[in-house]
Amino acid sequence: MITVAAHTAPLASRAMLASDSRRHQRVSVALLGRYMLSDRREFPCQTVDMSPGGVRLTCAVLGELGERVVLYLEQIGRIEGAIVRLMPTGFAVQLNATPRKRDKIASQLTWLANRDSLGLPEGRSYERLVPVQAGIGLRFEGGRTAFARIIDFSMSGAAIASGARPEIGAAITVGSTPARVVRYFEGGFGVQFLLPISADRFHDGLVL
Known part of the structure; x- marks a missing residue:
């Protein structure tokens, strides 16, 4: 069984990917979501891999290094952080989260990582709402x-x-x-x- 350990120490913004790989186990997981850049434009995205400290996204519109990003991801919910690496197909984000939120992300990623190997049923979305007009x-x-x-x-x-x-x-x-x-x-x-x-x-x- 895979476990993902949350780490509460602050990360250096320009060294997130290196430090994140040492401090957190990154999980390959494809979660649909949306991201909002600092100018409040929103676009769809999909995760490539994720840890309690960072996430790598596939998306069409790139932000700037250091730019604040707000993410809404299925199974995870609302998180935010800063862009620390740009790639041809997307970018990587260092997450800005409380220790409690990182612990919660670690638990969610552990469940996602083990879902297939343990034969667990497909989970319902992290947040589901009842519409005002059904x-x-x-x-x-x-x-x-x-x-x-x-x-x-x-x-x-x-x-x-x-x-x-x-x-x-x-x-x-x-x-x-x-x-x-x-x-x-x-x-x-x-x-x-x-x-x-x-x-x-x-x-x-x-x-x-």
């Missing part, structure tokens, strides 16, 4: 439409109560948000959004 229109492949109810949602997907049963993998538009069907449950199905929704829409109660 009614939603669905548009299926071929143009058919239906009305349904959102049970709850995260930045990357939603659980939908509906009598319809589209095929797994089928394209579907939930409100105005493109998605695909990923699972069934009694009384409905789950979808994954093609891109994670923005943090503002997520925390404001979601209007898909």
